Amino acid sequence: MPNNLTIIDNRTGKKYEVPIEHDTIKAMDLRQIKVKDDDFGMMTYDPAFMNTASVKSKITFIDGDKGILRYRGYPIEQLSENCTSFLEVAYLLLHGELPNRTDLDDWRQNIKLHTYVHENIKKLMEAFRYDAHPMGMFISTISALSTFYPEAKDILNPDVQRKQIFRLIGKVPTIAAFAYRHSKGMPYIYPENELTYAGNFLNMMFKIGEAKYKINPILEHALTVLFILHADHEQNCSTNTMRGIGSSHIDPYSACAGAAAALWGPLHGGANEAVLHMLDEIGSADKVPAVVKDVKEGKRKLMGFGHRVYKNYDPRAQVIKKLAYEVFEVTGKNPKLDLALELERIALEDDYFVKRKLYPNVDFYSGLIYQAMGFPMDFFPVLFAIPRTAGWLAQWQEHLSDPDQKIARPRQIFLGYGERNWVPVDKRK
Numbered sequence: 001m002p003n004n005l006t007i008i009d010n011r012t013g014k015k016y017e018v019p020i021e022h023d024t025i026k027a028m029d030l031r032q033i034k035v036k037d038d039d040f041g042m043m044t045y046d047p048a049f050m051n052t053a054s055v056k057s058k059i060t061f062i063d064g065d066k067g068i069l070r071y072r073g074y075p076i077e078q079l080s081e082n083c084t085s086f087l088e089v090a091y092l093l094l095h096g097e098l099p100n101r102t103d104l105d106d107w108r109q110n111i112k113l114h115t116y117v118h119e120n121i122k123k124l125m126e127a128f129r130y131d132a133h134p135m136g137m138f139i140s141t142i143s144a145l146s147t148f149y150p151e152a153k154d155i156l157n158p159d160v161q162r163k164q165i166f167r168l169i170g171k172v173p174t175i176a177a178f179a180y181r182h183s184k185g186m187p188y189i190y191p192e193n194e195l196t197y198a199g200n201f202l203n204m205m206f207k208i209g210e211a212k213y214k215i216n217p218i219l220e221h222a223l224t225v226l227f228i229l230h231a232d233h234e235q236n237c238s239t240n241t242m243r244g245i246g247s248s249h250i251d252p253y254s255a256c257a258g259a260a261a262a263l264w265g266p267l268h269g270g271a272n273e274a275v276l277h278m279l280d281e282i283g284s285a286d287k288v289p290a291v292v293k294d295v296k297e298g299k300r301k302l303m304g305f306g307h308r309v310y311k312n313y314d315p316r317a318q319v320i321k322k323l324a325y326e327v328f329e330v331t332g333k334n335p336k337l338d339l340a341l342e343l344e345r346i347a348l349e350d351d352y353f354v355k356r357k358l359y360p361n362v363d364f365y366s367g368l369i370y371q372a373m374g375f376p377m378d379f380f381p382v383l384f385a386i387p388r389t390a391g392w393l394a395q396w397q398e399h400l401s402d403p404d405q406k407i408a409r410p411r412q413i414f415l416g417y418g419e420r421n422w423v424p425v426d427k428r429k
């Protein structure tokens with residue numbers, strides 16, 4: 001059976017054979033389809049890339065219909081169940097294999113050497129207003145790191161890449177915690193490198209005066225699982241941004257800042273904050289039917305619901321929902337949980353949601369846990385960006401080593417004016 005498409009252009013009667021590879025055709029193979037010889041040739045039109053593969057990748061696999069998510073082939077359920085450290089999963093994403101004991105110790109050690117930030121970074125962060133959104137601080141400060149490490153521009157040098165990867169994975173928790181401490185007007189707590197990745201972050205966030213901050217192991221484990229679940233998600237909006245910016249061969253700090261900016265959007269990683277604002281606004285279960293009515297009339301979206309790829313329950317939401325009960329054992333139940341469960345129950349019974357295959361996504365329950373753990377709502381997107389930095393870097397690294405790739409520069413369908421002449425201002429309508 002020939003592995004190609006036969007395309008007949010009915011405008012000309014011409015036939016074209018286009019090869020099929022990985023159940024796709026190369027868009028460039030359509031350019032031969034022309035009416036006149038000097039035509040530009042056929043393109044595809046795919047706003048928001050609804051049906052376009054822009055890269056080949058081996059990092060993360062998602063089956064949206066079956067609700068499957070795997071990092072380098074390992075199901076997310078197994079990784080969140082068995083990995084005791086986020087850095088083990090970060091290593092997997094970046095290297096393609098789970099680390100052996102030596103690799104894991106070396107990896108941990110290399111990252112721990114880079115948890116501190118230059119003292120000027122502290123001064124830079126002090127310039128933000130007291131009420132600056134922590135995600136705005138995070139994005140700006142990540143970008144500023146590029147000015148401290150100019151050698152990072154040598155992006156095709158594997159040793160330079162590796163060092164910036166250590167620095168970014170090591171520093172994002174520190175920068176995130178400093179942003180929080182700034183917003184509270186509290187002194188910064190420096191990294192303590194004998195702690196775990198999640199433990200060190202909790203320490204930098206919440207230590208106040210006590211000689212040794214007591215890290216609750218259940219909360220430390222919960223944060224590790226949340227970091228693992230948020231680490232990568234194939235070609236989502238922010239990862240596409242990371243690859244797009246990275247394709248111009250700028251340094252990874254500038255690319256990460258752009259990716260974090262994309263993640264901040266309420267339709268993307270900003271949804272976890274938006275869910276809690278939505279639950280606050282709804283207030284009580286008796287108001288849910290009115291909200292669902294507004295959603296069905298297109299007046300609003302149900303934040304934390306729906307997904308471009310998952311047309312089934314987001315597997316991460318399943319894990320997070322279970323994790324919530326473990327956390328609430330320690331923190332006390334988040335009173336908004338019952339409201340969230342009622343919202344989910346009503347939505348999943350309603351034909352509007354069923355027909356559109358709208359299920360809770362990763363953001364629907366994560367905010368309930370973060371809030372119960374004492375994180376302020378505007379900090380939730382930062383909690384998404386910390387672990388996703390490892391995913392962005394794995395995807396960036398893969399992009400730079402992909403021989404198919406070059407600078408990203410989409411085409412357009414031009415529907416504007418044809419040529420016309422300038423008119424002096426007094427002669428204009």
Ligand code: SDX
Pocket residue numbers: 232233235236237266267268269271295300301302303304305306307308309356358361362363
């Ligand atoms: C993340 O891509 C990723 O992998 C992202 C992410 C990751 O890990 O990187 O998984 C993280 O961003 C999760 C998504 C978080 N965002 C939200 O929870 C915001 C609410 N969700 C929607 O904005 C929406 O579902 C998106 C943005 C997530 C997906 O949008 P799509 O794929 O473009 O779907 P669509 O807007 O075309 O919706 C299809 C239909 C539309 O109805 P009709 O026009 O056909 O009548 O479903 C409706 C939409 O109006 N719809 C919703 C809805 N989501 C889609 N209606 C109400 N509430 C919603 N949440």
